[in-house]
Amino acid sequence: MRNTRQTTKQREEEDVQNPTMQHILHTIQQLQEEVRRSAEEAREEQERLREEVKMSMEEALKAHKELHKINHELQLQTIQQLQEEAKRRSEKAREKQDLLKVYRELQRITEEFRTSKPKNMVQQGNHGSLQMHPQDEPQPFTQNIIDEQVPPSFMVPKITPFSGTGDPELHLMAFRVQMLISGGSDAVRCKMFAGTFTGIALRWFNNIPDHSIPSFHVLSKKFIEKFAVNKVEFPTIADLVDIRQGEGESLKSYLSRFCGVSIKIFSHENLFVDAFVKGLQASSFFESLIRDKPDSMVDVQIRATSYIKEEELMRLERKRHQPPKIRKNITKKSLRRYEPY
Template sequence: MLEVPRDFRPFSEAIEAEAIPRDHRIPQVEPFDGTQDPSQHLTDLRAQMLICGGSMEVRCKLFMGTLKKAALDWFSGLPDRSITDFDVFSRMFMAQFAANKKKPPITSDLFDLKQQREESLKDFLQRFNEVALRIASLDERMAVIAFQKGLRSGAFDIALERANCQMMSEVRAFALSHIKTEENQIIKRAAENHETGGSNKEGNKHLRPRSDWSKRRDRYNVKEGNYRQADHGGRSRAEWTRSNEEEKFTPLIVPRRQILHDVNSASLFRFPAATERQLGPFKTDWCEFHRTHGHSTENCFVLGRQIERLIKEGHLKKFIAGKQEEGPSDRRRGPTSAARKRYSRSVLSVSGWVGPTRSPITFSDADFEGVSPHEDDPIVVSTIVMGYNVKRVLVDQGSSTDIMFWEAFIGMRIPTDRLMPYVGTLVGFAGDQVTARGYADLETTFGQGDHMKTITVRYLVVNAQSSYSMLLGRPTLNKLGAVISTPHLKVKYPLPSGRVGVLCVDQEVARKCYEDCLRARRQLYVTQVDREVQSIELDPRMTHFDSRPAPAEDVKDISLAEGKTVKIGVSLGKEDEEGLLTVLKSNMSAFA
């Protein structure tokens, strides 16, 4: 015999008695089968209810009509008369399907959004806005940074950096004209291709299309020990790039990429249209001017010719070797002797200088909350640099510069051409010197949530051993307006809103870094290393490392006889001291 399903009556008698009017509008909501997000389904249903109207009893019946499959099976299994109103129905529904609820995005998720190779600015902005609108407490400044980080390099990326937008509304307004220009260019190129029957090759006639290069195969010459590619037409990489010298370009003091991204020079360039083709034989090289693979930015002939044209027109004087004007770029090499003397005189003189007005920053017993008892734990915090959450950041008020270690620089995948040349060395506590690889200006965010503050920090990048990722010195602390309390293990700084931001120390990470420092130092003390090892002492507690036992308290010298003295503790009582001296004098040969 077939089993007849039982009647289910989860609704109360009042809801069952209420009839749906004939002319009542049925809500247009996608049926819920138990696999979708229950919160989104309930939000869509409530929005439709505001349009359709109806009593509470009618809403309950319409809600039931949106369920199917597993969700309807759940509803049919509810106890009789268990649903008394719409709110009860909603709570039971959310509790049953809570596992399907999607985790709401947070601000840091925006850094995962990247503009695809063929994605237009309009499509990327729309996709970015869809995620940003779902974030409950969106940090506008962080959203702007994430949007800039996700953009492809090109004319709009450079123009947006020059605009210095602070809010996403400013970014959207700024992007409208570029979106319109981009769409007009697409229509124009399509019309030109239709008329000529092919693509415009005026700017790229010296390069071969990707299809030609991909047909060839790489070969390795074992005898000569160098990499030969048939793609080069039998020429080596040096021969391929020799045209730069044959063109006799004006010598420059910075890489071409820096000139291309200079905020005052970017508008002078005529950027070619983006292409999918590989423009050149080198598949791994990337040109930021053409925005494609095949050759590097430094070996781009078209870019070199445009730079040469601009130099002849009187532009780019500060980038010409031997003709650069004195400006901010010259001061990067460090203070001159005259500048140091002026500073010394200004320190010794009395003046009526008035400092900037800032919000008062104080520390109280309430700031001890969450702080474990410690013995001089270092100030180690976490920051966000270039969209990466960087831990093991040591705050050192004794450092006159901000340092990023090479491992952290590589780990964040920052292009090495972002490094600007730096002439000088760093001197540690013990007088040891470390040569810097260069410096980079990177946007750094401190704090979380409402306590976020973003500033641009100039990091000196060094290749040295350290258990820390970065070191923040006085320049950043002054720019941030930070006040540090080592007993409370907190860093406080003023926010643009007038409030005070708080950055807490992660004691577990701080102690782990300190232990790593001690372990590395002990290894260097015990093991004799043949090669030169560069290290930077970042913790004052490690400046004088001594493996010998040390007194537990202060001591004083006591004379037992002429020319013979011993040291005893200063905390001994008078009677104990006299008794100890009697023993020492009777055994003078053993103790002195």
């Protein structure tokens, strides 16, 4: 037993003293050192990539905040422009104040002349034509609206007349926006709104029973009910869910088509995001939206920018490497048979 141990020890000492074995041991040590260095470099590279991802996410968040800031500034600028426009219109209205005073005075004199006539008296014109009694004129408004005088400095809203063939809701919305600038009481709103009627709409207004409209709410409700058949049907959230990205359709085209429809729909932003993701074809952008769901369509557009650029570059690269098509222009002249002289 002792002899066996001594023999093994002697062999190990001989192996250590052997140059070939020393070279092998040295090589093993070098390989171990290389492995250790590679592991450290891999860890450093992983840390660096983690930092880059973190910085990219911070930059994307910063860009998102900047976009919200720009939208807020644009809204403020639009409000300032509307205020300046209202101010300019008010100045023009003040310039016409004298003319309006003359008109109101003439209107007062006309009313006094009408009320001074007997109830059953018929006015006769210069050519003997019969005129309508004030009592015979249609009066759809109640007496409190009739008695309300339009202020002399009131700025009459500029709006396209409604003839009875357009969308009543769009006409009502346009009138309300103009009245936000002009102001005025409920009775003034009734009179100004009736002044926008022409054609069929004016005939309908004159046929409303006398003293049956006590407020602008009632007038607008009757107006919408009468011309509801002309309402333009806007898309709904169900129509938005049916939008799909076509086979081979670019992300830019699909995003533009989707946003063109969603802007006409009034709904929650999360429903827009879900419908957009549902209609996407399987792609790296689709996977990124599944991993990290965006908060709004603005966030979707920001994140889609880099993918759209990548798609455009790939398309240009494929087009550049695509072999040119050889067109064979075969004409009658080329097929003509030449005969020898």
